[in-house]
Amino acid sequence: MSLLLDFAQVLYDSPIGTDIRESQFLYPLIEAAHLLGLAVSSGLIVLTDLRLLGLFMKDVPVADILHQLRYWVIGGFISTFVSGGFLFWAEAATIIENPAFIVKILFVVLGCANALWFEFKWGRSVTQWGEQKALPTAVKYAGLASLTLWTIVIISSRFIPYLSQNQI
Amino acid sequence: MTTFDVLQWLQDSTIGLFVRKSDHLVGAAIQVFHIIGLILLLTVVLLVTLRLFGQGLRRQSLRDITQATTPIFWLGYGFTVSSGILMFVGNAVIYAANPAFQYKMALFLVASLIQLLLFTKVLSTEILPHGFIKSAAFLSFTLWVVVGLAGRAIGFI
Numbered sequence: 001m002s003l004l005l006d007f008a009q010v011l012y013d014s015p016i017g018t019d020i021r022e023s024q025f026l027y028p029l030i031e032a033a034h035l036l037g038l039a040v041s042s043g044l045i046v047l048t049d050l051r052l053l054g055l056f057m058k059d060v061p062v063a064d065i066l067h068q069l070r071y072w073v074i075g076g077f078i079s080t081f082v083s084g085g086f087l088f089w090a091e092a093a094t095i096i097e098n099p100a101f102i103v104k105i106l107f108v109v110l111g112c113a114n115a116l117w118f119e120f121k122w123g124r125s126v127t128q129w130g131e132q133k134a135l136p137t138a139v140k141y142a143g144l145a146s147l148t149l150w151t152i153v154i155i156s157s158r159f160i161p162y163l164s165q166n167q168i
Numbered sequence: 169m170t171t172f173d174v175l176q177w178l179q180d181s182t183i184g185l186f187v188r189k190s191d192h193l194v195g196a197a198i199q200v201f202h203i204i205g206l207i208l209l210l211t212v213v214l215l216v217t218l219r220l221f222g223q224g225l226r227r228q229s230l231r232d233i234t235q236a237t238t239p240i241f242w243l244g245y246g247f248t249v250s251s252g253i254l255m256f257v258g259n260a261v262i263y264a265a266n267p268a269f270q271y272k273m274a275l276f277l278v279a280s281l282i283q284l285l286l287f288t289k290v291l292s293t294e295i296l297p298h299g300f301i302k303s304a305a306f307l308s309f310t311l312w313v314v315v316g317l318a319g320r321a322i323g324f325i
Contacts, residue, residue: 024324028317028320028321028324031320032316032317032320035203035206035316035317035320036210036313036316038207039206039207039210039211039214039313039316040211040214042207042211043207043208043210043211043212043214044211044214044215046207046208046211047211047215047237047240050240056236056240057228057232057233057236059232060225060228060232064225064227064228065225068224068225068226068227069224069225072218072223072224151204154200154203154204154207155200158196158199158200158203159193159196159200162192162193162195162196
């Protein structure tokens with residue numbers, strides 16, 4: 001654990017970390033990229049989850065939704081991940097002990113695990129089950145899990161500044 | 169009664185006092201609704217704009233996409249507006265004086281108008297030239313992003 005804290009301190013003290021933290025425009029701009037990436041990735045993931053739950057575009061085959069949105073979801077996720085990495089870089093030493101941040105990272109990992117499990121177990125064979133009127137129960141659970149996990153990620157993210165030792 | 173009196177009255181109303189005096193976690197919860205609403209709203213505008221540019225759900229018709237996403241747009245809109253009103257009422261005097269907030273509200277009104285006129289009526293009937301609708305949709309998406317950025321800037325100014 002102390003190794004992790006040390007690493008966070010090194011990032012925090014590094015020139016890039018310090019520059020982002022002390023710049024008047026850089027930090028808000030990276031936050032903006034984070035939000036925009038979020039709207040693309042999380043937003044489209046929510047729509048995909050709603051489709052898996054049968055609450056959105058029910059008449060469209062699941063494969064159509066998955067395949068057509070795939071690159072946008074991945075692109076948005078990368079943008080969110082990279083901008084999030086820079087935000088972490090700037091705040092590493094303080095944020096790493098923030099309970100909201102720890103919960104967030106835990107649920108990001110769970111969300112990714114769920115997405116990967118869905119991709120390998122179901123996503124690859126979507127053309128075989130995606131056009132049925134009633135989708136397999138496990139698929140619905142994956143959609144519900146994704147919706148819940150990413151919602152918790154967003155909620156815990158917003159709580160980060162409120163649970164911070166030194167208010168950002 | 170001046171504008172200042174109205175703002176003062178707003179933030180000293182029961183709701184205003186409730187928002188201002190409650191725990192900071194209540195404030196965080198209101199913000200969560202604000203951001204989830206914004207994400208839903210932005211995603212819908214993005215999906216429609218992408219479709220107009222031949223991207224995203226291109227195998228589905230524009231009409232199908234607008235029909236399926238309109239309820240989600242208004243759900244997101246409802247989330248952001250109601251949570252936004254709560255935040256504003258809690259600190260009306262400070263917000264009203266914040267330049268970022270003033271820009272945000274002006275842009276928000278324009279974006280809302282475009283949404284109301286374009287996305288609900290024109291898009292589904294396709295009576296306007298495609299190029300015009302495309303640029304309008306792109307403008308609308310950009311506007312909503314800028315509204316979000318201006319909102320974030322409130323805290324920095």
